[in-house]
Amino acid sequence: MEIAKFGVEDWLNVWENDAIYDIAGSSISSMTIEEIISCGPKTKEAFLNELLNKKMNYGWIEGSPEFKTEVCKLYKHVEPEQVLQTNGATGANFIALFGLINPGDHVISMHPTYQQLYDIPKSLGADVSLWSIDEKNEWLPHLHELRKIIRPTTKMICINNANNPTGSVMDEAYLRELVEIASEVGAYILSDEVYKPFTDEINVPSIIDLYDKGIVSNSMSKTYSVPGVRVGWIIANQKTCEVFRKLRDYTMICSGVLDDMIATYVLQNKEAVYKRNKKIVEENLAIVKEWVDKEPRVTLQFPKNISTSFIKLDVPMETEEFCIKLLKEKGVLLVPGNRFERPGYARLGYCTDAETLKKGLHELSLFLRQFD
Template identity: 40%
Template sequence: MKIDAFDVERWMDRYELQAKYNLGETCVASITIEELLEIAGKSKESLLAELLPMRMTYGAIKGSSHLRAGIARLYSNQTEDNILVTHGTIGANSLVYETIVCPGDHVIAVLPTYQQHQSIPKCYGAEVEFLHLRPENLFLPDLAELERKLRPNTKLIALNNPNNPTGSLMDEAFLRRIVDIAKKSGAYILCDEVYRGLNDVDQGTGFKKSFTTSIVDLYDKGISTASMSKTFSLAGLRLGWIASNLPEFLDSVVMHRDYNTISVGMLDDYFAAMALDAVDKVMARSLELTRKHRAILDEWVRQEPSVSYLRPAAARRPSSSSLSAASTRGISA
């Protein structure tokens, strides 16, 4: 199997650890284990009491019931049976494509987005057609263009919400219009929601006040992927998940996963469940950091005449993909 080089990952691997100022960091500032214990209200003694007797087996293959229940609470209409734990969102996305896409299928993918969503279906023999996100549309998909691109053999529409790298955000009404289009060919919608929860404006109460609606809560063939990495500041766990309404699809994913990862580590599962038990405090920290830093960026852009940008509605700071042509000249990171 031939696949394109994953350019951003190769670039980050080369420079990330040597950078004095890492402006390409993709996660809300990572939490230490000590900070996580404090957030969760857990003592070091109680932690050791639980970890030291733990036998390092494979653990729960689909993810522990404790963890999957915590993940399900991030959605509106999901239960733990709808959740399959994976090796990060990157593992979740790979498994979705491996399970669904076949040679000759047609896939529509927004662009810009995480490179997985174009390179993986392409390597499986699918025809990948891009739905370009343009600044004049606030980096939101052009729905008329999406409908024109849809074919009878369109197997999957790949979205990213909030978008990486632009920070654009599709609300529930917008997503419902995409669902209506997808239904015309029966296409799956895979929505990479790794930055979900970082909306700039609250739209409810509780820890989900900054969460946009998930595609899996809107469409029977909607598939949500996400992880503990970005919003929850725990990239070191390498723990993600797939949320789906289709038991037969999840069963097929498990069959494919048996050949690569089998399960996630027991320690990953343990600490992820701990963080989700304290999700209200974890989210309060994430929102405080992202909104404070976004305000700093806004002020800098306002005062810098050579730079302009479309202010992100969610997620992290924008990358160069969401800066104007004038913005990128003379700027290095």
């Protein structure tokens, strides 16, 4: 099976450890174990005692009943048997695509987005149409363009809502029209939903609550600030879940008892996590807005309170070369836009700690002055 290099991951694997100011990631500042414990009612002693007494067997194959119960609470009409624990959303996306896509199938993927959603189908021999996002349309792809490229035989439409790298969001009205288009040909919609909009201004239902052939991938990594547990989940209707359940047995046994325990505890106390992360997103986005207002060589279609953004750079230099030089001279890490097949842009992950963000943006501005 031939598959393209994973552009973003390949970039971070090479350069991440060289950064002084890492403002490239799309997670919200990761929590320590101590912070995780403080989100709920347990004392540190009680939590650690439970952890120390965990038997290190395989645990629950599909995720503990407690974990599945908490995941179900995130949706309107999901039953525990529809929830399969995975190795992050990456594992969930892989299972969905590998389980349903065959050579010759037609797949539509929004683009750019998380690379799995179009390059895995390509590697499986699918005919992949790219549904391009538009900066002038708040980085959303146009639904009328989808109507032009969809076919009677289209097997799946892949979306990332909210979108990585831009932070754009498909709201309920948009999603309902998308579902209408997909249902006309019976296509699945795979929706990678790892980013929660931390705003009350828009309603963003899950695809599983709108469409019987909707498939959800999600994880603890972004919204919940614990990428270290590597726990995700996939949800679909009962029939599709049986396909995923069979494939899952070939790719993993379990996520691990400690990972399940921590993920479950975080989900049980999600409101405290949401409060923490909403504060980080709002305060750091305000820092970015102030910086953009004063920085003549950067423009930004601001994200909908999502932890990732996609800045446009006004520089007479190839984007990846710019980002390497910036890192080497100033210690500032961005992800060059060409890793999303959009040169001239860069992913700015602004939800690190505020001091790192401020210093990183300051050094980035100093670097940009050479082009004035």
